[in-house]
Structures are given as C-alpha cells and as structure tokens.
Amino acid sequence: MTESSVAGSSVPGPAAGRLATCPAAAGTGPAGRPTVAGQASAGPVRAWLRFFRSELRLVFGRRRNQALLAVVAVFPLVIGIGLRLAIQPGSAGGPDGVAFIGQLAGNGIFLGFIALTLLLVLVMPLAVAVAAGDSIAGEAGYGTLRYLLAVPAGRVRLLTVKYAVNVVFALAVTFGVTAVALATGAALFPIGPVTLLSGTTVPLAGGIIRLLFVALYVAAAMSSLGAIGMAISTLTEHAIGAIAALTVLVVGSEIADNVPQFAAIHPYLPTHWWNSFDALLRVPIDTGSLLRGLLSFGLYLLLSGAIAWTRFTTADVTS
C-alpha cells in the first residue's frame, strides 16, 4: 500500500476570507478521493481474531504475567513434595484437614484435586484478578486506552477481546495447575485405577478424564471471576485498585460462606459453588450442584458483562 494518492496534492496555503464559507480553503485539500488503501477485505471475524491474537501476545508475552503463571504452577509441585514428606505411599494415615488427602497416599492423581482445592482459596483467584483487573484499568493507566478507542478499536469490541483473553488466562491458570499437579503426583506417588469418593473404582483413564472435567469446571469459575474483575476494571484507571477490589471480594465471599448465620445468602455468593467439583468424583455424578454452580457462574458473567458494557459505552475516557 502506498500513499501516492495523497502525495503530490497541493500544499495548503493561507486561505482568503472567512473560514466556513471559503471554498478556496476546501480546494487545498487532497485533490483526489481520499485513499481507502489499507481497508482489509477480510470480514469482521478475521479482524476480531487479529485483535484477539494481538491481545494474547500482549498478555502472555508480558514478563509479569509469565512470572505469575510460573509461580502459580510451582505451587502444586511444592504441595506434592510437602505431602510426600508428610505421608508414606500406601499408608492410611496423613495430615488431616485437606480434602482427598487420604486418597493421595494410594493414588498420585489425587494431587490434582488437592492442588485445585487448595489453590482455589486464594492463589488462582489472585492470578485471575491480576489479569482481569488489568484489562481495562491497565490500558487506562498506560494511556493506551484512548489510543485504542481512537484507532478505533470499538468499545464493545475491545471488551469482547479483553474478556476472551481473560478466559484464556483462566484456562491457562487452571490447566497449568492441573498439569503440574498430575505430573508431580505421578512422579511422587503410586498411580493406577482411581477409587472415587463414593467408593467406586474407575480405570486410570477414567480418573484423568474426570480430573479434566474438574479443571474445566474450575476454569468456568475463574472465567466468571474474570468477568467480575473486568467490570471492576472499567470503573477505575488504576489496575492495582481493581485487582485489590476483586481479591477483597473473593476473600469476603469466602468468609461469608463460612459463617453459618449467612446461610440464606450462601448460594448467591460468587465463590460458593467453586468447590462443588467434587461431585465429579462420585458415582453417580451429582449433576444438580454442578449445574447450579455453572448457573451461578453464568449469572455473574451476565451481570458483570452488563455493568462493564453500561459503564464502558457511556463513560468519558479521561485517562
């Protein structure tokens, strides 16, 4: 693409007369029709995917986020080593207070469930909060938001791209933890047919498939949290504020979920259904709690999306 269509036109000179009624001034503009070279023939979907890939590179290419993912992935390794030192393979005993701990001694695959359970309390939500809280507020902070909108990226389009990458980040966090936990568990503990919480034993492959579905469920929970984070992110120019607000929300919700007096609101808390994935470790699978969990995630996604959309399409960008 060249700029030949604008080059070679006359240099604007001082126009005579008043501005608005001055045809001479208009004549000093580009002689020809303004060039539209650079207009892609590709459709909006391909253009969206291009923006999405750029956003993926931005988020996953950033050293801070890479370090964050690496730190989160180290946790299952540390947990595995710690538990290996605390309990002997095949023995019945072990430290109490951790779900699936009794099963781990007999089967390393349970390290996956243990890691997800433990890291869901704070570590994974925090990682998701960093990415989600950064999504709009971070752009505002760098001063890049106004330039993206002036491109124009489109406000709603920008939100969809940002959220799509938040979902990918949630998947990366969840599956990163699951993969490292599975590998560590296999290395440090015996591995074989899986005895589920309901006492049924399924083949190893079946156990791993269940673990994958657990990871998907947790990723859905984290994606829903990411949506809340993005909604908060549209309200501020300070990414750290959005990250902190989301973290406080998670911790507050978890505390409320553990206070029996608040039982009436428990099902509505954003974190309440996160651990319902243990339904997948029973035969038959209690689909009721899983579906209610997914419904909760979906509602929080819709609510957050509505807040983000309302705020972002009506607010002045002053950063």
Added chain:
Amino acid sequence: MTGAIRPPQAHGSAGLTGAAAAPAGQPALAVASSGLTKRFRGGQVAVDHIDLAVPRGSVYGFLGPNGSGKTTTIRMLLGLAFPTSGRAELLGVPMPAGAIRALPRVGSLVEGPGFYPFLSGQDNLARCDAADRTADPRTAAARIGEALDRVGLLAAAGKRYRHYSLGMKQRLAIAASLLRPRELIVLDEPTNGLDPQGTREVRGLIRRIAASGITVFVSSHLLSEVEQVCSHVGVMRSGRLVFQGPLTELRRTRATRIRVETAEPERAAEVLRRLRLPGPQIAGNEVSAQLAGQQPEQICAELVAAAVGIRGLGVVTPSLEELFMALTGEGFDIDD
C-alpha cells in the same frame, strides 16, 4: 480584545461541514462543531458552545492556555468524551455516533503519547494496527516501517518504549497516527515538554504531513511553536472560542501603528491628530497612532514641516504572540 470574531454559521441542511458547497461531494470542513459544550459533573463548564470550522487542507492551530478546554474539545471530537450538548463532525461524519466510520481516516495524538513501556516501538505500532478492524494485516509490516521512517525512528524500532526519550515517544505517537493514509491528523500539544530541537522536528513533521494534503489540527498553548506552520487558528479562552479564522486575518485584526520618538510629544501628537490618524497615544517620549493606510514617509514629512524634532520613527506591527496574549488574557495587556 473582547469582540470575538466568529465565522458565520456554515451549517444548513447539508450538515455542519457544508457538504453542498464542497467539490466532489466532500465536506468543505475537516472538523466542524456547533454549540459543542462539555459540563463536568461538578458543574464546571470546560467547553462552552464552541463552533469550530476547520477547512480541509488547512493547518489549524488550536490555541489557548492550559485549562482553556482544548484537550476536552479534542476528546469530544474523537469520541473519547461525550458532549453535554451541541454537535461535532469529523470529515462530515457526526461524532461520537460515527466514530467507527470517521476515525479510521483520522490519526491522532491526544494528551501525550500512550504506549506499553514493555513493548518496542515497532510492537506498539503493530498493536495499534491490530486493533484497527479496517487495516490490512498483509501490509502491516510495510506500513509500520514506513510510519517509523517518516518520523525518523526506524533505527530505534526494536528498542523498548520505556527506553525512548521524550522526543522519541512523541514521534512514535505521531508515527501511530500515520499508520494509514489519513485525511485528518489531530495533534494535541505535540511539542509539550520537548526541547527546541524536538519542537523544530515536530514542526518539520507537521509541515511534511500538511504538504501531502492532510488536514492538520494541532493544539498548543504556545502560539510561537505553531505559528510558522499554521494557515488558520482558533483561540480558546476559558472554554470559549474567542477567535477563529485564517492567520492572516488574525494579523489584520491588529492595526499597524506609527511610532515617533521625540522630545516634543505634545506637538507630535498634534500633527498626528491633524492627519486624522486614529488612536494617538503619548507614552513618555513616544507618540504613536494607527497608520490607517497612510504613508509613513508622508507623516514624517508632515512632522518635519511642523518643525517637530524627530529622534526616531518606526512602523510597528504587534507580534502574533502579543495578539495571542491579548486574546487569551494572559500576561500584560498591550495598548489598545
């Protein structure tokens, strides 16, 4: 100078930009607004009913002291902020409703450069281009290279933005505005914080952009930084547009005066009054009056004929800076 010079309202049925008067169906105005107003939540009026008229092909200097509403106006023009009332058009397209149609043809630099510090200049431009739904990805690399070349940043293309100097950052922002062929470039304080060399570089860039036929809308709080490149100016004062028109017209608004240095100011003033020169003034040993089209040689002869001892005689035209200060009310007022 309180009498604001406003252009006649150009908009009729053809819209703000007066498309009917323009050749080839193009609107005559690259930027137009009517009654554009921004009132902040606190009640403060940042922009107060301004009627911008920026002819296509002009280099329009949007001037005013800091806080006079320039950036808020630019934010409204670009669809970043929503006007409280009034209308705005870019290239004949109403804003902010038509942002998706108008903005691909508009390059902009708003309130300083804004880039990711952890990306190189080149990667930052690639990011801008990827966000543009109408940009062709196949030509992206070539266009990015060309834009960097135009601002002289090709050598620093791979350097991280955080290591750029202020001038380089500013130039990268201009490069971003040149990623595609544009019809209008909006530059908000492009020389802010630059040293004289950097300011000159930016001025040169503006000249080259304008020479390729692109309309340039450039804001500054320093008239001197843009007066050499502008064909038109708009002057803001406390949210109001107090002057708009060709620079030549602004110059005309200040009358040329004749100044006589003499030991007999009273007698000299008497001669000037007799010649019906408007606005005679005496300040110490100096007498001045508007020239009003008369020949200074003739006046000199008259003074000599009246036996007024002349120590010095000169014709003075107030500098644009003085005009600007008078308009924006900054600094001391010059005689009027």
